[in-house]
Amino acid sequence: MKKVAITGLLAFVVALLLSVLPLPVQAQCTMCKAQVEAASNEKDGYDTTGLNKGIVYLMTIPYVLIGSVGFFWYRHTQQQKKKGAATNGRV
Template identity: 40%
Template sequence: MLDNIKLDKRVMQKRITILFFILAFFFSLNVGAQCAMCRAALGGESNSVQAQAVNDGIVYLMAVPYVLVAGIGYAVYRMRKNNKTN
């Protein structure tokens, strides 16, 4: 009986994960992006405020993938830890 509950839970988690990725694939947002060459183009002394804003945007865009990978890694770690205790 307990094995069936664990199996059903795994199947449900797998279905939810697949559904999430399908929805994320079809319902993505259109956002503006910056290129790394913008930093070189704004490197002059006259537009230092604008150059700082572009640099901050580049750092923000660079940090998001690292945060996502860390979150996924932590979720996998917790899932494996919970499976070992059960």
């Protein structure tokens, strides 16, 4: 029990430090937008549809993964409820 408390406290401290300390980051989407705008102003006819499709693809993957986990979790919960109702009905 003491080991669980220490692990939980350590996880809390790490999460607190990560949320409080500022980290330098680079906004890649902003950089992509600036690059596309600069390239589209040139006369070479830069096509941005490929980049836009790539951004949409990368944006949808987390939603699909979370939705799949939610679906399987819901289905498992419903199956457990049916099993519980079936065993309670026999008694």
